[in-house]
Amino acid sequence: MSLDFKPARGDFFKDETFRDDFTFKNSPAAIRRFPFPFDRDEYMYSVNMEPHVSTRPGSVFEHTFDVDEHYVAEMIDRAKVLAEDPLRCQSLPHMTLAGWDLLELIMESNAREYPQWFSLTKNGNQWHWINRPLGIDQKFTFLDESTLPYGPMEYITRQTQGDFSLQDERDGSLWMDAGMITTQADWSLDFDVGMNFMEWHAPVPLAHEKMVFDRALKFLLKLQQGSPVRRFNWTMTVNPLLDTAPETYPKWGPTKTSLTQENLGHKQHLRVELQALFRLPRSNAIAFSIRAYLGKFEELVTVPKWGRRLHRVIRDIHPDIAAYKGFWRNQPAMVEWLAKYDDGAPTSPGVWPDA
Amino acid sequence: MSGGAKLEVTVAEVVEVNALIKRFRFVSRDGAALPAFSGGSHIVVEMDDHGVRRLNPYSLMSDPADTSGYEISVRRDDAGRGGSVFMHSHVTPGMRLTISHPLNFFALDTRAKKHLMIAGGIGITPFLSQIKQLGHFGGRFELHYATRNRDVAAYATGLKSAHGDRVNLYYDDEGQVVPLAEVLTRQPIGTHLYVCGPKGMLNWVRKTAAAAGWPAQSVHFEEFLAPGTGLVFSAQLARSGKTVTVGTHQSLLEAMEAAGVDAPYLCRGGACGQCETNVIRCDGTLLHRDVWLSPAEQAEGAKIMPCVSRFEGKTLVLDR
Amino acid sequence: MSKTNFPPSIKTRPVYAELEPRPGTAHVIIADGEGAEAVAHLLAKVPDRALMLARTHILYTPGPNGTDQWAAVLAFGAAQAYCAPTIPAMLPRMAKVVAEAHMGTQFYLAGTEGLIGQAEREIMMTGLPFAAIQKEHRGSTVRRVQCVHCKGITENVATDPFKCSHCGLNLFVRDHYSRRIAAFQGVNIDAEDPGLVPAAVEKFK
Known part of the structure; x- marks a missing residue:
């Protein structure tokens, strides 16, 4: 068995690529709903978590799992990444139950919140899942791995935008013992799987000294069923490349040197991760969904407030953070390009565009 | 909201298991499925005991995969603060209750090669759900269950008939004792040990395991501390600008709640850390009864867990 | 040779202590x-x-x-x-x-x-x-390093950077360590500027 897509894009889901000819771009509507991560003109690490509740209809916060115009194209890209390197999806043996928890959470949420695209019918443990955009119609037995073409986590995350990791809780920490990681900001699941919360964050500079991870871990260990939380993270990517893995760094690393003032607005992307965390019922594990949104600089500056603020944040950022996020080399070029969109006017509080 | 999302349930069934223990079954009020849970989880039951608000944690004993209802068993404690007496005397089928989502501070380590379980008395309840979970997803276990006598050995017969030699029963009044040292020596590497029961048993098992070379990380225990009684004291709440008086049978957390202060909490047993409160001024002695703060933190006196800990002295000012 | 003192590092870099007798069967x-x-x-x-x-x-x-x-x-x-x-x-x-x-x-x-x-x-x-x-x-501080690109492990790495013994890429040695793989992580050093490889320094003896 395998998962064959028979995509039915309709007029909402775009036919685009995140590799080779890089035809990805955001529609004007997608730009307006872009999750711009900076609520002020400067940036430093913080825990910055808030309840993951439905807010602002039309925004990326409306649904439990945001499905947008890039859905079908992103799932096709993920299938290609996994065909090239199956180690991007791993689940240690004790994490299968957490995988079923995640499958249940996603199927139930999406069937409830997007009835036009997804449906789930249950008769006891006999489940029937329909995913119309990808052309999938699957009958299976819940909690029986032999009835799906992949393990439960891999099956459902091949159909869900964003990376996922599943954390086992024990010994007072969270252990990243499973994950589907194909749209990552330069970290290796294959290397990090099995690490605890402090270990997989070990390479992040400055934040350990500020006790950010100690506080975040304490907070997450108390995460309860029915009360998910979310936070933002961000980085920079040249070209709309979802899969910036260390494994393939020799392939994409050289593109960082391809920026000019002429192509920067088109090639340089702000990459925002909307991270949502859920306590899972059967396994007591915690699911992290790490959803990456790409925004071209030329798209973001169409919102004047974002153009001004992005310029100030990138200009004044701590050098260690620029180095860790991998854009120290291009920081001066970015600042030069963005300066054109900063007239020095004050910016309004919050992340949303001015009306 | 303090205590997280809540579940609205109806009492579907009350069964007298023996002279000391009653079993309660809860179903959701709207007929929908309740969330599944993991073996070892507990819920916090909210009670309105004639004007006194009580929130008591009870381990779930039903099958974690059964989303049609939750079951708990409550041992009547006439010398306690009144929660178990209220459950025994006033909770009847058809009654509406509010409970928390399941929380697990006593989860199985699913990487274990084997699970060794030691239960004393009503401490059997979390193991009932854990054993059902292992029944669905596999995993070796061995249970040693000690009670005062045969009459109060709740669920012993059912466990024995379902699991045979994996279940070992001991009755105090017949002079039977868990042969702990011998049991600990013959376990394969990678076994995890779980113990739930009275404090004396917990201490005995943890001490014996440490002496036998078991790493502390392989020994799991759950201890619900009742808030306990003590002298009446008062506390000033700096942020809300209120002063509360804590009665003999009341906890500091309950006194804050009664005064309308929205104080965070989860386990109400001194274990989870959610209610941790900064002490602004303390002229007197903090009586720490939690297992959350480290001994160093307790000695420092900058924090208190108001769900179980108390105060004796002149002035206590809290950041709440 | 007495026990080794490693410089302070990130939280995945293993730390060691003196062996102490413990009760055991x-x-x-x-x-x-x-x-x-x-x-x-x-x-x-x-x-x-x-x-x-x-x-x-x-x-x-x-x-x-x-x-x-x-x-x-x-x-x-x-x-x-x-x-x-x-x-x-x-x-x-x-x-x-x-x-x-x-x-x-x-x-x-x-x-x-x-x-x-x-x-x-x-x-x-x-x-x-x-x-x-x-x-x-105790003893040698040479490292076991996994190439994050080809997944091959090179034993007894003494210099930084070094050449992966499997795929031949020039790798710098991170302190990031995986207990599951029992190895440090090696990452291509000249990906952004192919051919610009700093001289190898004997860091681990």
Whole structure:
């Protein structure tokens, strides 16, 4: 068995690529709903978590799992990444139950919140899942791995935008013992799987000294069923490349040197991760969904407030953070390009565009 | 909201298991499925005991995969603060209750090669759900269950008939004792040990395991501390600008709640850390009864867990 | 040579402490090279040395720098002692000893990071918490490094950067360490500027 897509894009889901000819771009509507991560003109690490509740209809916060115009194209890209390197999806043996928890959470949420695209019918443990955009119609037995073409986590995350990791809780920490990681900001699941919360964050500079991870871990260990939380993270990517893995760094690393003032607005992307965390019922594990949104600089500056603020944040950022996020080399070029969109006017509080 | 999302349930069934223990079954009020849970989880039951608000944690004993209802068993404690007496005397089928989502501070380590379980008395309840979970997803276990006598050995017969030699029963009044040292020596590497029961048993098992070379990380225990009684004291709440008086049978957390202060909490047993409160001024002695703060933190006196800990002295000012 | 002091680093970089005797029903000691000295130090601290040695199984192999203290190890007088020519040759016996151990067994690892890491991985796979395993570093500081690109592991890496022994890429050695793989991480150093490789410096001896 395998998962064959028979995509039915309709007029909402775009036919685009995140590799080779890089035809990805955001529609004007997608730009307006872009999750711009900076609520002020400067940036430093913080825990910055808030309840993951439905807010602002039309925004990326409306649904439990945001499905947008890039859905079908992103799932096709993920299938290609996994065909090239199956180690991007791993689940240690004790994490299968957490995988079923995640499958249940996603199927139930999406069937409830997007009835036009997804449906789930249950008769006891006999489940029937329909995913119309990808052309999938699957009958299976819940909690029986032999009835799906992949393990439960891999099956459902091949159909869900964003990376996922599943954390086992024990010994007072969270252990990243499973994950589907194909749209990552330069970290290796294959290397990090099995690490605890402090270990997989070990390479992040400055934040350990500020006790950010100690506080975040304490907070997450108390995460309860029915009360998910979310936070933002961000980085920079040249070209709309979802899969910036260390494994393939020799392939994409050289593109960082391809920026000019002429192509920067088109090639340089702000990459925002909307991270949502859920306590899972059967396994007591915690699911992290790490959803990456790409925004071209030329798209973001169409919102004047974002153009001004992005310029100030990138200009004044701590050098260690620029180095860790991998854009120290291009920081001066970015600042030069963005300066054109900063007239020095004050910016309004919050992340949303001015009306 | 303090205590997280809540579940609205109806009492579907009350069964007298023996002279000391009653079993309660809860179903959701709207007929929908309740969330599944993991073996070892507990819920916090909210009670309105004639004007006194009580929130008591009870381990779930039903099958974690059964989303049609939750079951708990409550041992009547006439010398306690009144929660178990209220459950025994006033909770009847058809009654509406509010409970928390399941929380697990006593989860199985699913990487274990084997699970060794030691239960004393009503401490059997979390193991009932854990054993059902292992029944669905596999995993070796061995249970040693000690009670005062045969009459109060709740669920012993059912466990024995379902699991045979994996279940070992001991009755105090017949002079039977868990042969702990011998049991600990013959376990394969990678076994995890779980113990739930009275404090004396917990201490005995943890001490014996440490002496036998078991790493502390392989020994799991759950201890619900009742808030306990003590002298009446008062506390000033700096942020809300209120002063509360804590009665003999009341906890500091309950006194804050009664005064309308929205104080965070989860386990109400001194274990989870959610209610941790900064002490602004303390002229007197903090009586720490939690297992959350480290001994160093307790000695420092900058924090208190108001769900179980108390105060004796002149002035206590809290950041709440 | 006494125990090793490593410079402060990130939270995945393994840390080591002196071996301390602990109560146990059996004792498994796994050591290489100068690790034998840490074992001697441990045994000197045991209150009832004869009782412990009667329950002790030692697995030993010479270190990557050639240090061979097998004669001293044999002279400790453990109930069982075994010398393997290399770490890979030791692994099958180690796997059996670990898998058949009972709870109450204490594990003591001493010597180089390659040996300690591979023994720790074997013990962790049983479900025993890694924090319960004692480790003391002695001797060579050469590293086991996994190439994040081709996944091949290069043993006894002494310089930074170095050439991956599998795919040939020039890798710099990070302090990021995986207990599951028992290796540090190596990442291509000239990806953004192909051919611009700094001179190799002998960092690990």
